[in-house]
Amino acid sequence: MLVAVVGVGLVGSEFVNQLLSIPAESSPFRLISLSSSSRTVLFEPANAILSPEKWKTILSTSNEKPDYETLTRKLSGFINPATEVAIVDNTSSDEIASLYPQWLKAGINVITPNKKAYSGDLGLYEQIVRASQESGARFLNESTVGAGLPVISTLKELVATGDKVKKIEGVFSGTMSYIFNEFSTGSPDGPSFSSVVSVAREKGYTEPHPADDLNGFDVARKLTILSRAIGSSSLPSLQSFASVKTTSLIPPALEGIPTGDEFLKRLPEFDEEFDKMRKDASKEGKVLRFVGVVDVVKGEVKAGLEKYSTSHPFATSLGGSDNIIMFHTERYSPRPLIIQGAGAGAAVTAMGVLGDLLKLV
Amino acid sequence: MLVAVVGVGLVGSEFVNQLLSIPAESSPFRLISLSSSSRTVLFEPANAILSPEKWKTILSTSNEKPDYETLTRKLSGFINPATEVAIVDNTSSDEIASLYPQWLKAGINVITPNKKAYSGDLGLYEQIVRASQESGARFLNESTVGAGLPVISTLKELVATGDKVKKIEGVFSGTMSYIFNEFSTGSPDGPSFSSVVSVAREKGYTEPHPADDLNGFDVARKLTILSRAIGSSSLPSLQSFASVKTTSLIPPALEGIPTGDEFLKRLPEFDEEFDKMRKDASKEGKVLRFVGVVDVVKGEVKAGLEKYSTSHPFATSLGGSDNIIMFHTERYSPRPLIIQGAGAGAAVTAMGVLGDLLKLV
Numbered sequence: 196m197l198v199a200v201v202g203v204g205l206v207g208s209e210f211v212n213q214l215l216s217i218p219a220e221s222s223p224f225r226l227i228s229l230s231s232s233s234r235t236v237l238f239e240p241a242n243a244i245l246s247p248e249k250w251k252t253i254l255s256t257s258n259e260k261p262d263y264e265t266l267t268r269k270l271s272g273f274i275n276p277a278t279e280v281a282i283v284d285n286t287s288s289d290e291i292a293s294l295y296p297q298w299l300k301a302g303i304n305v306i307t308p309n310k311k312a313y314s315g316d317l318g319l320y321e322q323i324v325r326a327s328q329e330s331g332a333r334f335l336n337e338s339t340v341g342a343g344l345p346v347i348s349t350l351k352e353l354v355a356t357g358d359k360v361k362k363i364e365g366v367f368s369g370t371m372s373y374i375f376n377e378f379s380t381g382s383p384d385g386p387s388f389s390s391v392v393s394v395a396r397e398k399g400y401t402e403p404h405p406a407d408d409l410n411g412f413d414v415a416r417k418l419t420i421l422s423r424a425i426g427s428s429s430l431p432s433l434q435s436f437a438s439v440k441t442t443s444l445i446p447p448a449l450e451g452i453p454t455g456d457e458f459l460k461r462l463p464e465f466d467e468e469f470d471k472m473r474k475d476a477s478k479e480g481k482v483l484r485f486v487g488v489v490d491v492v493k494g495e496v497k498a499g500l501e502k503y504s505t506s507h508p509f510a511t512s513l514g515g516s517d518n519i520i521m522f523h524t525e526r527y528s529p530r531p532l533i534i535q536g537a538g539a540g541a542a543v544t545a546m547g548v549l550g551d552l553l554k555l556v
Numbered sequence: 557m558l559v560a561v562v563g564v565g566l567v568g569s570e571f572v573n574q575l576l577s578i579p580a581e582s583s584p585f586r587l588i589s590l591s592s593s594s595r596t597v598l599f600e601p602a603n604a605i606l607s608p609e610k611w612k613t614i615l616s617t618s619n620e621k622p623d624y625e626t627l628t629r630k631l632s633g634f635i636n637p638a639t640e641v642a643i644v645d646n647t648s649s650d651e652i653a654s655l656y657p658q659w660l661k662a663g664i665n666v667i668t669p670n671k672k673a674y675s676g677d678l679g680l681y682e683q684i685v686r687a688s689q690e691s692g693a694r695f696l697n698e699s700t701v702g703a704g705l706p707v708i709s710t711l712k713e714l715v716a717t718g719d720k721v722k723k724i725e726g727v728f729s730g731t732m733s734y735i736f737n738e739f740s741t742g743s744p745d746g747p748s749f750s751s752v753v754s755v756a757r758e759k760g761y762t763e764p765h766p767a768d769d770l771n772g773f774d775v776a777r778k779l780t781i782l783s784r785a786i787g788s789s790s791l792p793s794l795q796s797f798a799s800v801k802t803t804s805l806i807p808p809a810l811e812g813i814p815t816g817d818e819f820l821k822r823l824p825e826f827d828e829e830f831d832k833m834r835k836d837a838s839k840e841g842k843v844l845r846f847v848g849v850v851d852v853v854k855g856e857v858k859a860g861l862e863k864y865s866t867s868h869p870f871a872t873s874l875g876g877s878d879n880i881i882m883f884h885t886e887r888y889s890p891r892p893l894i895i896q897g898a899g900a901g902a903a904v905t906a907m908g909v910l911g912d913l914l915k916l917v
Contacts, residue, residue: 216718344893345706345713352706352911357577511872515891526903530876532705536883536893543887550713 196556197240197273197280199228199266203254206308207285209545214552215247223556227273228266229254232286235261237269240278263294271301281555283548284309293319299326299334306551308338308544313423314416314436320423335554338547340367340417341518341538348554349534350424350522359525360425363489366509367417367498369516369539370408371485373400376513378469379484381505383477388469389462396455400516400539404455405462406445414487414498415439421489422496430489432496442499444485476502482510508533516540557665557917558601558634558641560589560627564615567669568646570906575913576608584917588634589627590615593647596622598630601639624655632662642916644909645670654680660687660695667912669699669905674784675777675797681784696915699908701728701778702879702899709915710895711785711883720886721786724850727870728778730877730900731769732846734761737874739830740845742866744838749830750823757816761877761900765816766823767806775848775859776800782850783857791850793857803860805846837863843871869894877901 200211214226225243229236229250236244236257244250270280282298284291284307292312295305296319305323312319313336327334340346353360366372377391392409395401401408415436422432431438446465452458476483481502486509489496503509513519518538521531537543561572575587586604590597590611597605597618605611631641643659645652645668653673656666657680666684673680674697688695701707714721727733738752753770756762762769776797783793792799807826813819837844842863847870850857864870874880879899882892898904 213718343887345710345895348709349706352907352914355914356907356910357574358907506872508869508873511867512869512894517891522897526704526907527897530878530898532895532897533873534706534895536888537891546713546717546719546887549717553713553716 198224198226199282201230202285203231205541206544209541210548213545213549219245230261235259274302296322296326299332302330302332304332305334310339310416314419316435335551337551338544343543343547344534361492362523365520367414367487370401373516375484379473379482381482383474387466389466409444411441411498415441418487418496427491429494440497484509559585559587560643562591563646564592566902567905570902571909574906574910580606591622596620635663657683657687660693663691663693665693666695671700671777675780677796696912698912699905704904704908705895722853723884726881728775728848731762734877736845740834740843742843744835748827750827770805772802772804772859776802779848779857788852790855801858845870
């Protein structure tokens with residue numbers, strides 16, 4: 196299988212390294228193209244990139260600008276009954292996501308941790324599904340939820356084998372997991388909310404602007420992706436992540452602040468509010484967790500702060516920036532199927548992407 | 557894909573029901589053969605069995621005796637570039653397991669929850685791997701560990717994408733899980749061991765002879781299956797499940813008692829011993845759990861009773877007959893990847909089998 200990689204940031208670089216660490220003689224893949232936002236290279240299959248040491252230099256010394264029309268045309272030209280092609284989109288770009296239908300129509304498989312196409316407008320998603328059905332090319336997006344954890348494949352298997360999903364509930368954001376594992380342990384006291392967010396940012400757990408995590412949209416996007424994998428037409432979240440009932444953690448007075456630095460400087464003004472929520476939860480023997488829920492029975496999908504008993508797995512079992520996902524189904528009842536582990540980070544995200552690629556061969 | 561089913565007991569029947577509940581017009585499968593220990597039917601692809609209501613009658617009114625040589629020959633005859641064939645072995649038979657190399661050589665895919673071939677002598681397993689490599693036919697055995705939980709597929713993906721497995725640790729037996737979740741909760745007192753085992757047997761959680769669970773061999777077999785999926789040559793368990801350091805829970809004086817009834821009548825003589833272990837664990841703030849460990853770093857593989865702190869997930873998070881499996885790897889470190897849920901039962905086991913079949917198409 197010929198592979199073209201778009202996006203060579205943290206996840207993209209790690210992905211290329213993992214891909215090229217499969218010994219060439221046993222690898223079913225040939226890496227023939229790399230694109231960053233400013234440069235691109237594309238080789239004939241016989242001249243595929245093999246060296247984990249040299250790919251960065253090969254790309255950085257190219258003078259070609261990315262041109263996705265040319266890429267699509269040339270890649271299609273390589274497809275024949277003995278040769279499949281896959282594009283791996285490691286960007287988080289809306290623009291690249293909008294190209295998936297065109298790639299799939301051309302018979303090119305699409306693998307990505309990019310949530311945009313799968314959580315955005317239903318129109319684009321339907322085009323993707325239709326294009327894949329028409330050409331037989333496949334799209335896989337395991338690492339859009341839970342990074343390398345087997346979340347989407349498990350959900351698809353439950354559905355395909357005839358199980359009925361009743362509810363999916365989980366901590367889906369590594370950032371939110373870290374923040375609340377530190378902030379709310381069941382005790383009425385602890386570090387201030389703003390200090391926890393600051394440390395999370397220093398450790399690289401948040402986006403440069405923490406409001407991009409605290410708005411809850413990352414969780415809402417994941418819930419739309421799961422809703423579409425369930426396929427139940429009663430879920431409002433099918434439409435787009437904007438249809439998820441999302442409760443932002445950004446204090447209204449801090450909405451629209453342009454920089455992360457300024458945001459963090461003002462966040463302490465709201466520490467008392469967050470502290471009161473922690474104290475209230477503690478009084479009930481509970482902790483605060485930012486969770487996502489897809490309730491198929493009630494037709495309700497929401498992302499927001501909830502309280503859980505200190506004996507609940509969301510309180511006892513989580514640490515670091517772990518994700519935890521509980522599938523309540525007809526067969527996994529009364530006790531759910533649970534998947535837990537690191538839900539963010541380049542190594543595990545790239546692993547999920549490579550795992551998808553391996554499913555194609 | 558043409559499907560032949562061998563074994564129509566609890567799991568086998570549920571599997572056939574799940575398979576036939578996929579609407580025929582969208583199903584990629586055609587069920588053309590069923591075999592029990594005493595009867596068999598085999599149809600031409602055009603006359604495949606479609607009715608979830610009638611398959612039992614079709615089989616029970618057949619006068620044909622199972623004949624696996626004929627079955628193999630006829631199924632091979634159906635294979636062509638457009639038609640694949642799979643045999644689903646839902647028995648726990650050593651004899652059927654010994655046929656896998658022959659089936660794979662003939663180009664027939666093999667799917668099974670039967671642990672025998674994958675946990676028995678290395679010789680048979682190597683024949684299976686070789687036969688699959690030669691013909692390209694595939695073998696999948698997800699439901700040999702954790703029933704429908706995605707345990708083996710997750711492990712294979714970790715390995716295939718270059719992660720290094722350091723240790724796998726878990727509660728792998730639904731029966732042992734139930735017994736110790738009931739028997740040892742952290743408190744020094746509780747129901748007697750023999751009464752818990754009796755109730756478990758009444759609920760159908762144990763084999764007819766509870767010693768077949770208490771010997772720990774079921775867990776040892778699963779550890780050998782996982783060891784082979786890891787493929788590290790340092791693991792003694794690769795050789796066979798008999799090479800796993802297994803600590804049986806059968807009191808030596810009760811070894812070899814022929815019937816389950818007699819065994820249960822005498823088990824109360826040993827309640828005091830088990831009670832003492834529970835009290836000792838409780839004094840240390842711990843619970844007893846029957847676990848399996850594959851320690852790749854130490855090259856040690858063992859099944860036996862261990863003590864875990866009452867705050868450990870094996871104590872806090874388990875219930876019913878749940879399995880829980882922790883993967884400690886280079887990437888999932890310091891916190892493991894965890895999979896948890898019902899690890900026994902016909903519905904979830906059959907689901908794992910059907911999930912494997914879906915991976916083939």
